Amino acid sequence: QAWQLSDFPHLARAMRISLIAAASAADVGVWPQPRHVEASGAPLCVSPSVGVVLIGAGVSEGGRRALRAAAHRAPRGLAGCQEGLETIRVEVQVEEEKLGLDTDYSYTVEVADGEAKVVAPTIYGAMYGLETFRQMGSTGTLPHSSITIKDSPDYAWRGLMLDAGRRFFPVSLVHNILDTMATVKMNVLHLHASDFCRFSIESKVFPNLTASLTGDYAGHYTQEDIKGLIAYAKARGIRVVPEFDVPGHSRCWRAVKEAGAQFCTDDESQNQLFGDPQNKTLEVVLAAMDEMASLFEDDVFHIGADETAAKGRCSTASTFALEREILNHLRSKGKTVEGWEEVLFDAGAATNDTIVNTWSRHLAKDATASGRRAVENKGSSFYFTRPAAAMAAGWKVCWYDLAAGVPAGQKSLVLGGEASMWTDTYLAENQCGAFGGGATPVGAALFPPARDAEFAQSVGGMIWPRGFVAAQSFWHYDAAKDPTSAEFVAAVTKITDDVIAKGGYACPTNCTCDQLTACGKPYIKAESVLV
Numbered sequence: 001q002a003w004q005l006s007d008f009p010h011l012a013r014a015m016r017i018s019l020i021a022a023a024s025a026a027d028v029g030v031w032p033q034p035r036h037v038e039a040s041g042a043p044l045c046v047s048p049s050v051g052v053v054l055i056g057a058g059v060s061e062g063g064r065r066a067l068r069a070a071a072h073r074a075p076r077g078l079a080g081c082q083e084g085l086e087t088i089r090v091e092v093q094v095e096e097e098k099l100g101l102d103t104d105y106s107y108t109v110e111v112a113d114g115e116a117k118v119v120a121p122t123i124y125g126a127m128y129g130l131e132t133f134r135q136m137g138s139t140g141t142l143p144h145s146s147i148t149i150k151d152s153p154d155y156a157w158r159g160l161m162l163d164a165g166r167r168f169f170p171v172s173l174v175h176n177i178l179d180t181m182a183t184v185k186m187n188v189l190h191l192h193a194s195d196f197c198r199f200s201i202e203s204k205v206f207p208n209l210t211a212s213l214t215g216d217y218a219g220h221y222t223q224e225d226i227k228g229l230i231a232y233a234k235a236r237g238i239r240v241v242p243e244f245d246v247p248g249h250s251r252c253w254r255a256v257k258e259a260g261a262q263f264c265t266d267d268e269s270q271n272q273l274f275g276d277p278q279n280k281t282l283e284v285v286l287a288a289m290d291e292m293a294s295l296f297e298d299d300v301f302h303i304g305a306d307e308t309a310a311k312g313r314c315s316t317a318s319t320f321a322l323e324r325e326i327l328n329h330l331r332s333k334g335k336t337v338e339g340w341e342e343v344l345f346d347a348g349a350a351t352n353d354t355i356v357n358t359w360s361r362h363l364a365k366d367a368t369a370s371g372r373r374a375v376e377n378k379g380s381s382f383y384f385t386r387p388a389a390a391m392a393a394g395w396k397v398c399w400y401d402l403a404a405g406v407p408a409g410q411k412s413l414v415l416g417g418e419a420s421m422w423t424d425t426y427l428a429e430n431q432c433g434a435f436g437g438g439a440t441p442v443g444a445a446l447f448p449p450a451r452d453a454e455f456a457q458s459v460g461g462m463i464w465p466r467g468f469v470a471a472q473s474f475w476h477y478d479a480a481k482d483p484t485s486a487e488f489v490a491a492v493t494k495i496t497d498d499v500i501a502k503g504g505y506a507c508p509t510n511c512t513c514d515q516l517t518a519c520g521k522p523y524i525k526a527e528s529v530l531v
Helices: 061-072 123-136 171-183 223-234 251-256 280-295 316-332 364-368 392-398 408-413 449-463 466-475 486-501
Strands: 036-040 044-055 085-092 107-112 115-120 146-151 157-163 188-194 239-246 300-304 336-340 355-358 374-376 414-421
Touching: 044 061, 061 085, 061 123, 085 123, 107 123, 115 123, 123 146, 123 171, 157 171, 157 466, 171 188, 171 223, 171 449, 171 486, 188 414, 223 239, 223 280, 239 280, 239 316, 251 280, 280 300, 280 316, 300 316, 316 336, 355 364, 364 374, 364 408, 392 466, 392 486, 408 414, 414 449, 414 466, 466 486
Parallel strands: 044 085, 085 115, 157 188, 157 414, 188 239, 239 300, 300 336, 336 355, 355 374, 374 414
Antiparallel strands: 036 146, 107 115, 107 146
8 A cells, every 4th residue: 555645744744863974873863772783885865755655455444543543643854855765665464453562663774775674573663663764754854864773672571660650640641651661662551540549530330439539638539531541542552551559559449439449547547558358459350350350451460469568457368368359350360460569578478470570679580580570660760759860860760671680590580671750749638648647748739730731741741761772672672782871871861852852741951840840940930920
């Protein structure tokens, strides 16, 4: 099928880049930097009338729409270009379009004799190839007339966690973040959907879970919102993995106490569910989990299971029993269950096929030593709860080998890595009252829905650009590269400036950003203070 310029009013601008002399992964201007690059010859301009041809009869109409959208996101070519790039051929080799741990995101880009070709096993690899073209040609001119890129990720899981169980992330903000994730080839949105402050997704089985979210606490996703978010993410090659955190971090479940949910204690600090002998709590949780599982098509379902304690009615044994029942129930429904490291190392409820998110006292190597698959969330490298210093001083900790210390025979068990954007510091009160007091969080002024616009700018500045470095670690880590070197800084600066130019929220180059300010300027203007 031939796609003409009328189908892609912005495609011809897809090839813009700053010219760098040597031919290497760094100097073709692509982030994350590809695994293999060969380049030679003089620069090649891109014709404003460049055409695109799709080769792949088995691609569904939805897949074609996704590829057209990927092309639409690219800018125009170079006015006045003579004898430049006229044709881009996109070849998709496999019809499979389901997203999962086995999805093939590899691609090859070839430029020769005035033509370009993207070859990929799947539409998702083809999207990545088109994104590589967009970045590589970001001035309307390719850096060389002969280019071969062979690229694939080291890891199947290249994720970002958004904590919507505390401060709500509006749909428009999630879209913005998904766009940036796609730009840097991240492929898992981990939606932390429940915590102390809210159950953030509409339940028709238990409407009370969201009915109490009013005033400054207003904000939840309708089931139609979730359907739309999953579709938006899929069109960018991104899976959506939900998390409903139980039995700890479960203060939001107080809304269904009348339905049978019970807690470890009777005081106001209720934040951990009790697995009662009559299984009333279990019945409520499973009913809600079944409903939520039906909304998410991904095979993986995260149950949290972190930071539980033996207190009040709750013992280690009762917590184990509750977690194991939930795990087995979800497995019987065809889900692969994931949990934070405590599901294995504390309560010990993890089954052999449970995916373990290591984050605090353990690393991926500890989970793989048990024979289980791991996603590395190492808190000191990938938790973005606190602000980072400007530039390399802030992002260097994100340059990390996910398989550090993992024996060669266990490396296949490391699924990948994930950065986490917790919103503890944006709450109106400490952990929404779960612990009775505590200092007011520094970003409390951005908690009300009336501050959604400022929150979007703020949280974007907290995630990126350090998230770009995390994305490179997840795609292909190279111990020989120094994240503070001039070359590395220039590459991160380029992708940061590119994302901001496209409307993405990120901390500007050479700036420090925190919850309330960017480059020393407050997000909340003096004249807009809420009363």
